[in-house]
Amino acid sequence: MLILQGVTYTHPNRDILFSDLHLVVNKHDKIALIGHNGAGKSILLKILAGNLLPTHGTVKADPRPYYVPQIFGQFNGYTIAQALGIEEKLLALKEILDGKVTEANLGVLDDDWGIEERCNEALAHWKLDIPDLSLPMSSLSGGQKTKVFLAGILIHQPEVVLLDEPSNHLDTLSRDILYDYIRSAGQTLVVVSHDRTLLNLLPTVYELGPKGITVYGGNYDFYAEQKRIENEALNHEVKSKEKALRKARETEREAMERQQKLDARGKKKQEKAGMPTIVMNTLRNSAERSTSRMKEVHAEKTGNIARDLGRLRKDLPDTDKMKVNLDSSGLHKGKILVTAEQVNFRYGDQWLWKEPLSLQVCSGERLVIRGANGSGKTTLIKMMLGELEPQTGSIERAAIRSIYIDQDYSLIDNDLSVYEQARSFNTGTLQEHDIKIRLNRFLFTKEYWDKPCRTLSGGEKMRLMLCSLTIGNQAPDVIILDEPTNNLDIQNIEILTAAINEYQGTLLVVSHDQYFLDEIKVEESIVLQ
Numbered sequence: 001m002l003i004l005q006g007v008t009y010t011h012p013n014r015d016i017l018f019s020d021l022h023l024v025v026n027k028h029d030k031i032a033l034i035g036h037n038g039a040g041k042s043i044l045l046k047i048l049a050g051n052l053l054p055t056h057g058t059v060k061a062d063p064r065p066y067y068v069p070q071i072f073g074q075f076n077g078y079t080i081a082q083a084l085g086i087e088e089k090l091l092a093l094k095e096i097l098d099g100k101v102t103e104a105n106l107g108v109l110d111d112d113w114g115i116e117e118r119c120n121e122a123l124a125h126w127k128l129d130i131p132d133l134s135l136p137m138s139s140l141s142g143g144q145k146t147k148v149f150l151a152g153i154l155i156h157q158p159e160v161v162l163l164d165e166p167s168n169h170l171d172t173l174s175r176d177i178l179y180d181y182i183r184s185a186g187q188t189l190v191v192v193s194h195d196r197t198l199l200n201l202l203p204t205v206y207e208l209g210p211k212g213i214t215v216y217g218g219n220y221d222f223y224a225e226q227k228r229i230e231n232e233a234l235n236h237e238v239k240s241k242e243k244a245l246r247k248a249r250e251t252e253r254e255a256m257e258r259q260q261k262l263d264a265r266g267k268k269k270q271e272k273a274g275m276p277t278i279v280m281n282t283l284r285n286s287a288e289r290s291t292s293r294m295k296e297v298h299a300e301k302t303g304n305i306a307r308d309l310g311r312l313r314k315d316l317p318d319t320d321k322m323k324v325n326l327d328s329s330g331l332h333k334g335k336i337l338v339t340a341e342q343v344n345f346r347y348g349d350q351w352l353w354k355e356p357l358s359l360q361v362c363s364g365e366r367l368v369i370r371g372a373n374g375s376g377k378t379t380l381i382k383m384m385l386g387e388l389e390p391q392t393g394s395i396e397r398a399a400i401r402s403i404y405i406d407q408d409y410s411l412i413d414n415d416l417s418v419y420e421q422a423r424s425f426n427t428g429t430l431q432e433h434d435i436k437i438r439l440n441r442f443l444f445t446k447e448y449w450d451k452p453c454r455t456l457s458g459g460e461k462m463r464l465m466l467c468s469l470t471i472g473n474q475a476p477d478v479i480i481l482d483e484p485t486n487n488l489d490i491q492n493i494e495i496l497t498a499a500i501n502e503y504q505g506t507l508l509v510v511s512h513d514q515y516f517l518d519e520i521k522v523e524e525s526i527v528l529q
Contacts, residue, residue: 001024001025001188002025002188003024004024004048006020007021007023007056008054008055008056008057018040018044020212025160025188026188027159027188029188030182030203031203032193032202032206033045034220034490036209036491039209042070042164045162046067049065065162066161066162070192077137078136079133080137081134084156085152086115090119092108093115096109118157119133122155128151130148141374145169146169147174161188163190164192166191175512179198203219238309255294256298331506333363336363337398338397338398339359340390341394342394344390344391344392344393345379352375353376357380357393357526357528358393364506365524366523366524367522368508368524375528384397401476403469403479404482405480405484414454416452418456418464422464425468426472438467444464459487463492466495466499475505477505479505480510481511483510493516497519
C-alpha cells in the first residue's frame with residue numbers, strides 16, 4: 001500500500017512544486033499518473049520510491065516499491081548488475097558454486113538460488129542480448145537501458161512497481177511486450193506516461209495539477225471524455241462571463257451618459273433660475289459626488305466580472321488558447337518527390353537492410369517509417385534529404401522545401417532568446433509587433449521573449465518550432481517528424497496533433513506511438529528490416 005498525507009515538495013530555490021497532496025494506492029491497484037510537464041510527476045514517483053524526501057508530510061510505502069526511472073544517466077558509471085542491485089548476490093552465488101561456502105556468502109545470497117536463472121529468463125523475455133551483466137550501462141542504448149530496468153521486475157518480483165515513462169525509447173516490439181506486462185501484472189502499479197495506448201490499459205487515472213490530485217475512475221479515453229465535458233462547460237462559462245462583462249461595460253457607459261445629460265440639464269435650470277453661486281456650487285458638488293459613487297459602483301461590478309473571467313481563462317487548456325494556422329504547401333498532390341531504387345547503406349562490413357530498398361514518396365502523402373531500434377530509420381531520412389548518398393542503388397529527389405523536426409528540436413538555437421529564434425524565421429514580411437503577436441498566439445507572452453531557448457521545456461520548444469513555421473509564411477513541402485512525442489506531455493502532444501492535422505503537405509513520421517499515428521491520419525508505412 002502507498003499512502004501520502006499532506007505531502008509538499010519545495011525546490012532548493014524555495015519554489016513550491018506541489019503542496020498538501022493526499023494519495024492512497026491500495027494493493028493490486030493499477031493507476032496512471034498524468035499531468036503537464038513540470039507538474040511534478042517524476043518527483044512524486046521518486047518520493048513514493050523512497051529516493052527523495054518530501055519537504056513536508058508523510059509517506060508510507062510498504063513494501064518498498066521497485067522503481068523504473070525515466071532518465072538513466074546517473075547509472076552510466078555502473079555495471080548492469082550494479083544498476084539492478086544484484087551484483088553482490090550474483091558474486092556470492094558464483095563463489096559458493098566455486099566452493100567458497102562462507103557464512104558471509106550465504107547471508108548475501110539469502111537462499112535466492114534461482115537469481116541467475118531469473119536474470120537469464122528476464123533478459124530473454126525483453127529480447128536483450130546481453131551475455132555479461134558486468135557490462136557498463138554506458139555501453140547500452142536508451143531502449144536497452146529501459147529494458148534492463150523492466151527486466152528487473154521479473155528478477156526482483158516486487159509487490160509494488162513504479163514506472164516513469166516506460167515506453168520512451170522502446171520500439172514497437174518492445175512496447176507490445178510492455179503492454180502485455182501491464183495487462184497481466186498482478187502487482188500494484190503506478191505509471192507515469194504520455195503513451196495513450198499504455199494509459200488505456202490502466203483502469204484509473206490520477207491527474208496531478210495545481211489543485212492537487214484528481215481521481216478519474218476510468219482509463220485514458222474515459223478521462224479524456226470527462227476533460228472534454230469539463231472544458232466545454234468551462235468554455236461556456238468563459239463566453240458567458242465575456243458577455244456579462246460587455247453588458248456591464250455597456251450599462252456603465254449608458255448610465256454615465258444619462259447622468260451627464262441630467263447634470264447638464266440641471267445646471268441650465270439653475271442658471272435660468274438665477275440661484276446664488278454658493279447654492280449652485282453646493283448642488284454641483286453633490287452631483288459630482290453622486291456621479292463618483294455611480295462610477296465606483298459600476299467599476300466594482302465590472303472589476304469583479306473581469307477578475308472572474310481572468311481566473312476562468314487561466315483554467316482553459318492551452319489547446320483552447322492557441323491559434324496555429326499553418327500554411328499549406330504549394331505543391332500539387334501526387335507530385336513525385338523521392339524515388340529510390342534498390343538502395344542500401346553499409347556500416348563497416350554490415351549492410352543496413354537485409355534487402356535493398358525501393359520506394360517512392362509523392363506530395364500529399366502521410367507516411368510512417370517503421371522498424372526496430374537500429375534498423376536505419378534516421379539513415380533513410382538522411383538519404384531522402386540528400387545528406388547521405390546510398391552505397392548501392394540510386395535515389396532521385398525533386399527540388400523541395402523540407403524541415404526535419406527531431407525529438408530534441410535541434411532546429412531551435414539554444415543560444416538565442418525566444419524572440420530572436422522566432423525572428424530568425426522571418427522572411428522580411430513581418431514587423432516586430434507582428435512577430436510578437438504570433439508568439440502570443442503560441443502562449444509566449446512578454447515574459448518569455450528574452451528567455452534563452454535553452455531554458456525551455458520540450459513542449460515549449462515544440463510550440464516555438466511551430467510558431468517559427470508560421471512566421472516563415474511559407475509552409476515546407478515536406479515535414480519530417482522523428483519520434484516527436486517522446487519528450488512531450490499529453491497536452492503538448494494534442495497541440496502538435498492539431499497543428500499537423502491543419503498542415504496540407506507531405507508528412508514523414510518516425511514513431512512507435514500508434515495512438516499519435518492514428519490521430520494524425522497516417523496512411524502508409526515504409527517498413528525497415
